[in-house]
Structures are given as C-alpha cells and as structure tokens.
Amino acid sequence: MMHLEYYNPTRLVFGAGALESLGERARAYGNKALLVIGKGSVKRTGAFDRAVASLEKEGVEVVELSGVEPNPRFTTVLKGAETAKKHGCDMVVALGGGSVMDASKVIAATVRYEGDPSEMLMRADRPPRLPRAALPIITVPTLAATGSETNCGAVITLDTGEEPLKTFVIAEALYPRLAIADPTLTLSVPPDHTAYGVADILAHVTEGYFNGVDGTPIQDGFAETVIRTVLEWGPRAVAHGDDLEARTQLQWASIVALNGWVQTGVHAPYPVHQIEHTLSGIYDVPHGAGLAVLNPAWMRFAAKYNPDRFVQFAQRIFGVSMEGRDKREVAMEGIYRFEEFLRSIGCPTRLSELGIGEVDEKDFSHWAEKTLEVVRDEEGRLPGRPPLSKEDIVEILASAR
Numbered sequence: 537m538m539h540l541e542y543y544n545p546t547r548l549v550f551g552a553g554a555l556e557s558l559g560e561r562a563r564a565y566g567n568k569a570l571l572v573i574g575k576g577s578v579k580r581t582g583a584f585d586r587a588v589a590s591l592e593k594e595g596v597e598v599v600e601l602s603g604v605e606p607n608p609r610f611t612t613v614l615k616g617a618e619t620a621k622k623h624g625c626d627m628v629v630a631l632g633g634g635s636v637m638d639a640s641k642v643i644a645a646t647v648r649y650e651g652d653p654s655e656m657l658m659r660a661d662r663p664p665r666l667p668r669a670a671l672p673i674i675t676v677p678t679l680a681a682t683g684s685e686t687n688c689g690a691v692i693t694l695d696t697g698e699e700p701l702k703t704f705v706i707a708e709a710l711y712p713r714l715a716i717a718d719p720t721l722t723l724s725v726p727p728d729h730t731a732y733g734v735a736d737i738l739a740h741v742t743e744g745y746f747n748g749v750d751g752t753p754i755q756d757g758f759a760e761t762v763i764r765t766v767l768e769w770g771p772r773a774v775a776h777g778d779d780l781e782a783r784t785q786l787q788w789a790s791i792v793a794l795n796g797w798v799q800t801g802v803h804a805p806y807p808v809h810q811i812e813h814t815l816s817g818i819y820d821v822p823h824g825a826g827l828a829v830l831n832p833a834w835m836r837f838a839a840k841y842n843p844d845r846f847v848q849f850a851q852r853i854f855g856v857s858m859e860g861r862d863k864r865e866v867a868m869e870g871i872y873r874f875e876e877f878l879r880s881i882g883c884p885t886r887l888s889e890l891g892i893g894e895v896d897e898k899d900f901s902h903w904a905e906k907t908l909e910v911v912r913d914e915e916g917r918l919p920g921r922p923p924l925s926k927e928d929i930v931e932i933l934a935s936a937r
Contacts, residue, residue: 538751539801542797544687544795546711546715546795548717550717551717552780555590556586557716558716559596560590562591562627562674566672567626568599569597569625569674570623570627570629570671571584571591572601572636572643573604574603574604574636577632583721584631599619601615601616604636606635608635608693609692609700610693610694610695611696612639613643616643617647620644621647626671627673627674628643628644629674629675630674630675630712631678632677632679634684634691634736634823638689638692639692641684641690641710645669645670645707645709646667648669651665656707657704658703660908660909660910660912664705670710674715674716676715676717677721678725680773680787681733682736682790683790683792683793686795688708688710688711689705690705692705699906701817702910703910719787727775728882729824730770730773731770731824732822733824734773734883735825737762737770737789738831738874740798741798742808742849743805743807743809744759744799744804745759745849755798755800755801756848758797758798765785766786768785770782770786774881804921807919808827810907810911811903812826812827812830813910814907815892819890825884826890829889830936832878833936834932836935837935838920838921841922842921843863843867846871847863850870851870887933887937900929904930
C-alpha cells in the first residue's frame with residue numbers, strides 16, 4: 537500500500553518572457569541579491585544583462601558570483617557564501633543550469649549554517665547534519681535538464697580531499713522560494729547539451745519508475761506521459777534549437793520530472809544517478825552524458841530481477857508486442873529501443889565515448905567503492921531494485937564499456 541507525504545512551497549512562474557518579472561517578484565525577498573552564474577554563457581546570450589536590468593529596475597542591488605563549474609565544487613560554494621556574507625546579500629538568485637542552481641542552494645544554506653557546512657552533505661559513514669535555514673533562493677534555469685529549480689535537492693562535489701567525491705543534500709531549507717522558468721532562455725543551448733538534458737530528464741523519471749514500490753498506477757501514468765512527451769519533443773529541440781514550442785514542452789517535462797509529483801508515494805532510490813555522480817565527480821563529464829551511458833546498462837542488469845516492470849515499459853512506451861515472445865525478450869527490446877533513442881539524438885551510450893580514456897575492471901572497482909562511500913544500506917549495498925553489491929556495480933560498468 538502507498539504511504540505518502542507531499543510538500544513543495546516553490547512558486548513557479550513559467551512561460552516565454554517570464555524573466556522580465558524577476559525584479560518585481562524578487563523584491564519581496566530582499567534588497568541585495570547574490571547573482572550566481574556559471575562560466576559566462578549567460579553573458580554571451582544576454583540573459584545576464586536582462587536579469588540584472590530587471591532586478592535593478594526594482595531597486596534590488598546585484599552582487600555577481602561567476603565561475604560555477606559544470607559539476608559544482610564545494611570550494612566554490614564556500615567562496616560564494618563568503619561573498620554573500622561580505623556584501624550583506626539577503627537572497628541568492630541562480631541564473632544557469634542545474635550546477636548553478638545546486639551551488640546556489642548550498643551557498644544560501646551555508647550562509648546560515650552553524651559549524652562545518654560539509655556536514656550537510658551525504659556520506660555513508662555518518663548521518664548528515666541538515667541545514668535548517670537558508671537565504672531566500674530564486675532559480676532561473678537556462679537549461680531543461682535537472683529540474684533543480686523546484687525541488688529541495690542539490691548535488692555538490694567535495695573537492696577538499698585527495699580525490700573528488702560527488703555527493704548530495706536534500707533538505708526542506710533548500711526549496712527555492714521562487715522559480716522563473718522562461719523557455720526562451722534555453723533557445724541558445726547547443727544540440728549536445730540539449731541532448732544530455734533529455735537524457736537527464738528521462739533518467740529522473742525512469743529511476744523512480746523502475747526502483748519504486750508496486751501499486752502506484754497514477755505515478756506510472758505520470759511517468760509514462762513525461763517519457764512520451766520527451767521522446768516526442770526532445771529530438772525537435774535538439775535538431776531545431778530555435779523551436780520555442782519544443783523548448784517549452786521540454787522545459788515543462790524537466791520540471792514535472794523532479795518536482796515530486798511523479799515520485800510521490802514511490803519511495804525510490806536512484807542507483808543510476810549515484811553511480812554516475814562518481815563518474816562525473818572524478819572525470820568532470822557532463823552529468824546527462826554519463827546518465828545516457830549508464831541508464832541502459834543498469835536497465836539490462838535490473839530487468840533480470842523485475843521483468844514485469846520492464847515489459848510494461850516496453851509495451852506502453854514503445855508499443856512492443858508480447859505475441860509469441862517471452863518476458864525477457866520483450867523487456868530487452870524496450871531497453872534497446874530506449875538506448876537507440878538516446879543514440880539517435882547524439883548521446884553517448886558507451887563509456888569509451890565519454891573521453892575519459894581506457895578503463896578496466898580496476899577502475900570499475902574503484903568507482904564502485906567511491907559510490908558506496910556516499911550511500912549504502914545495512915548490508916553495504918547501493919539501494920535500488922535490486923540492491924547492488926560492489927560486484928554488481930562493476931558488472932554494470934563493464935557492460936557499458
């Protein structure tokens with residue numbers, strides 16, 4: 537039986553031209569904003585100037601923090617928090633993709649955090665000390681991918697040790713007060729990163745779909761609708777970046793995929809994301825590209841343990857017929873078609889395509905160990921359906937080579 541609790545306090549303003557309302561709406565949360573951006577693409581597209589003009593028009597002073605990495609580093613978070621404190625910022629505005637939004641959330645929490653802020657991040661060897669307060673957070677996404685604009689999670693790479701460890705925090709204090717989702721801001725995203733965003737959206741939905749509890753037909757329907765929408769509109773956005781309708785549908789799918797609607801009552805862990813975090817934390821590959829490689833590989837492994845779920849996926853998403861075929865064959869055809877879709881829009885589907893060089897079982901073993909440093913169950917396995925031992929993770933990685 538389902539047991540659930542749903543809460544999402546983020547006010548969402550969605551639609552072409554929504555950015556123009558940023559200043560008017562931000563004024564309700566303070567007078568001085570730390571405006572967080574990445575490596576500079578928002579300046580080249582003009583989005584930065586538009587955001588600043590909107591804020592300053594309403595009397596909101598802007599302090600810029602630029603340079604957030606694609607896989608944001610904890611040291612960058614600390615720098616951002618110090619900048620916010622030094623200038624007396626009373627809100628944080630994130631203008632960028634998932635990395636900028638995640639960094640902004642943890643910056644906002646670090647400003648109010650008592651003690652070592654790294655303790656809010658998940659580690660398997662100790663419980664996190666979650667933040668209880670944060671500066672007001674406003675998110676302005678420029679990429680349809682992570683859905684971070686309307687949820688309370690953030691992924692950060694700890695870079696203070698000998699080797700980076702990509703981990704996460706989920707806390708109510710990290711919910712943005714406001715999200716301004718303007719699909720026109722995504723029109724300039726190049727085809728490869730648009731495709732990686734598609735892979736990310738799909739992974740958010742399939743992780744819950746395959747790893748959750750049984751008996752959730754409404755959530756199944758939500759998930760399947762999001763998947764079909766992305767399969768329809770994603771290729772159009774990749775092929776025709778200036779197609780505003782495609783960009784709009786993809787942006788809405790990104791938000792719905794991870795604002796909690798699809799996952800409510802499902803209680804699913806996210807093993808594919810956890811394994812990919814290790815990969816992108818060490819090698820700095822684009823998160824969505826890593827997911828495009830690992831998600832089908834994990835599916836092929838997991839289908840052996842839960843074939844009915846994968847048969848449902850194959851039938852409802854790709855129309856695969858059961859006539860004269862066994863469950864495993866139908867399940868595998870659905871996974872094959874999913875992988876072929878990712879390949880068709882330009883995503884990598886093998887580790888060898890990620891530009892990380894030659895890898896072998898020694899590397900896979902190390903990645904598995906790093907993944908289990910972040911989260912593991914009482915038996916030392918990565919939570920999922922099925923739970924994954926170190927050897928299972930190595931098998932999945934080897935199959936993706």
